Amino acid sequence: MNRRDFMVQSIGASLLAYLSGAGAAATESSGQKQASNRLSALNPLSEYVKSYVPPRDIIDPSRPQSLTFDVIGWKTNKGRQIVSTPVLGNVTVKRSPLGAAVEYEVAQHLGNDETMTGCFRCLTDDVHSLVEWQFEYALDSERKNIASMSRTRQSGRRKGEEIVMVTDESETVSPSSAPLLCRYGLFDVASRMARLCEGHNRFTMLHEPAGLRPEQRFREDRSGVVGRGENAPVRTFLQTGPATVPTHWVVDSQGRPLFVSAFLTSWALRAIS
Numbered sequence: 001m002n003r004r005d006f007m008v009q010s011i012g013a014s015l016l017a018y019l020s021g022a023g024a025a026a027t028e029s030s031g032q033k034q035a036s037n038r039l040s041a042l043n044p045l046s047e048y049v050k051s052y053v054p055p056r057d058i059i060d061p062s063r064p065q066s067l068t069f070d071v072i073g074w075k076t077n078k079g080r081q082i083v084s085t086p087v088l089g090n091v092t093v094k095r096s097p098l099g100a101a102v103e104y105e106v107a108q109h110l111g112n113d114e115t116m117t118g119c120f121r122c123l124t125d126d127v128h129s130l131v132e133w134q135f136e137y138a139l140d141s142e143r144k145n146i147a148s149m150s151r152t153r154q155s156g157r158r159k160g161e162e163i164v165m166v167t168d169e170s171e172t173v174s175p176s177s178a179p180l181l182c183r184y185g186l187f188d189v190a191s192r193m194a195r196l197c198e199g200h201n202r203f204t205m206l207h208e209p210a211g212l213r214p215e216q217r218f219r220e221d222r223s224g225v226v227g228r229g230e231n232a233p234v235r236t237f238l239q240t241g242p243a244t245v246p247t248h249w250v251v252d253s254q255g256r257p258l259f260v261s262a263f264l265t266s267w268a269l270r271a272i273s
Contacts, residue, residue: 039222039224039225039226039234039236039250040221040222040236040248041221041222041236041238041248041250041259041261042224042226042250042259042261044072044074044085044261044263044264044266045072045074045085045259045261045266045268046083046085047083047084047085048070048072048085048087048268049226049259049268052226052227052268053227054226054227054252054256054258054269055256055269055270055271055272056272057271057272057273058254058256058272059187059188059190059191059254059255059256059272061097061102061124061188062097063097064094064095064096064097065094065095065272065273066092066093066094066095066271066272066273067092067093067095067187067269067271067272068090068091068092068093068269068270068271068272068273069090069091069092069093069260069267069268069269069270070087070089070090070267070268070270071087071088071089071090071091071108071110071265071266071267072085072086072087072088072265072266072267072268073085073086073087073088073264073265074263074264074265074266088110088111088265089108089109089110089111089114090108090109090270091106091107091108091109091267092106092107092108093105093106093184093187094106095184095187095188097124098121100123100124101121101122101123101124101131102121102122102123102124102128102185102188103119103120103121103122104119104120104121104122104182104184104185105118105119106118106119106120106135106184112140113139113140114138114139114140115137115138115140116135116136116137116138116208116209117135117136118133118134118135118136118208119133119134119135120133120135120182120184120185120206121133122182122184122185122188126189126192126195127179127181127185127189127196127203128181128185128186128188128189129158129179129180129181129185130158130180130181130182130185130206131157131158131180132155132156132157132158133154133155133156133157133182133206134153134154134155134156135153135154135208135209136151136152136153136154137150137151137152137208137209138150138151138152139151152167152168152209153167153168154166154167154168154208154209156206158180161175161176161177162174162175162176163175163176163180163204163212165211165212167211174212176204176212176214178202178203178204178214178215179203179204180203180204180205180206181203181204181205181206181216182205182206182208183205183207183260186249186257187257190249190251190255190256190257191251191254191255191256192255193218193237193249193251194220194235194237196217196218196237197218197219197220197237200217201217201218202215202216202217203216203217204216205239205241205244207244213241213242213243213244214241214242215241215242216239216240216241216244217239217240217241218237218238218239218249219237219238219240220235220236220237220238221235221236221237221238221248222235222236223235223236224236226250226252226258232252232253233252233253234250234251234252234253234258235250235251236248236249236250236251237249237251245262245263246262246263247260247261247262248260248261248262256269256272257269
């Protein structure tokens with residue numbers, strides 16, 4: 001893909017993240033009820049969500065569980081008229097309660113070549129603050145120089161009001177008094193995500209493999225319906241901040257994060273076991 005096409009598709013997906021589907025009212029207000037095909041947070045997954053069935057199980061913080069997500073792409077044909085939402089890969093998160101902490105063992109696979117594996121330990125406070133982690137990101141290639149350059153190893157920890165990271169044997173120390181979060185800990189926070197929208201709460205987000213994203217915040221966006229039944233009503237929360245792709249978290253009535261949607265790539269919760 002050349003630079004111009006990449007920019008066009010990125011802008012298109014950006015608009016989809018904010019605009020409602022065809023026929024939606026232009027004066028939509030925050031909190032307004034919408035049909036599932038008009039919930040703006042789901043527009044980047046418009047085709048995928050038509051056959052989506054939420055998992056039956058609930059997230060139980062008191063016991064070990066495994067969460068599986070599909071990784072969904074957003075594409076158009078050459079004429080940019082036909083939209084498709086292919087499954088690009090999957091993410092498995094094994095969560096293990098450890099008394100005052102929770103450990104998340106993560107394995108992400110995109111296509112046949114791109115992988116990320118890691119372990120993230122969070123406290124059991126209201127926001128599941130991240131305290132230490134390690135991960136390895138790799139992009140396999142037949143060309144050894146490309147494979148070696150695309151491999152990233154990182155470990156890190158929260159130390160008082162500093163965040164210490166060692167990336168490929170290079171250490172950096174970042175001062176920060178804000179809570180440090182990661183998306184895996186937020187899976188357990190989803191049921192009370194509305195609290196993160198109150199006041200002027202700010203946090204720093206670890207976004208592997210890119211690094212830290214400071215001055216993040218949540219605001220409640222809209223409500224709608226996904227599927228049928230008593231758990232069909234959902235609420236969406238929008239995460240924004242400097243150098244961050246705006247990201248929608250779609251949470252159902254049981255507090256489960258059914259979707260995490262960010263422009264060209266989204267996650268969909270497929271199974272809890």
